[in-house]
Amino acid sequence: MTTSTHYPQHDDQYLWALLSKGDREAFGEVYRRYFPLLFRYCIRFTVDRGLVTDMLQDFFSQLYQKSAGLSFPENLKSYLMVSARRKLFRYLQKSAQLPASLDESTFSAFALELSPESILINRQHTEHTTRRLQQTLNSLTLRQKEAIYLRFYENLTYEEIAGVMVLKEVKYARTLIYRAIAELKELLAPEVSALMLR
Incomplete structure (x- = not known):
């Protein structure tokens, strides 16, 4: 009977x-902690869940193989997100979902949806206001949406x-982030005013 290590x-x-x-149990723990986070992040760049899953399996496999002797990154979460993002872009290029030259300005989508946990939602919002807020989020640029996601959904610092x-x-x-928030405020100003007049 084996006992699992407590980390x-x-x-x-x-x-x-x-x-x-080369500790396999430590690798398993890193995988358990960070696979879901990396999947949530990477799936926002493409609807191809299979591609993201395959990419992350490959990513973690290489991480284990190449981890020997690597120095600890300043922030493991950020390090893994940077590395997985880079690998995802290479996968998207190979699958012809991105142009041959890696230019992030050509990306067509970054999905950013409202969630009950998001600070952007308030229980008093009407269905119409929530729908309007989602439409406003969709109008942000891809890079604004990614920055908002990283800041408010993953709690990353600006650095x-x-x-x-x-x-x-x-x-x-x-x-x-400031420009995205300014746009959200500007576009939602009529909604907020209407609610205040009720």
């Missing part, structure tokens, strides 16, 4: 140290967002 919930550095020595999205400076991450 501290937030000690990624400890896990990584074991993983870099981490800049790293994941391969932005040259942290201020670009802030600008993307």
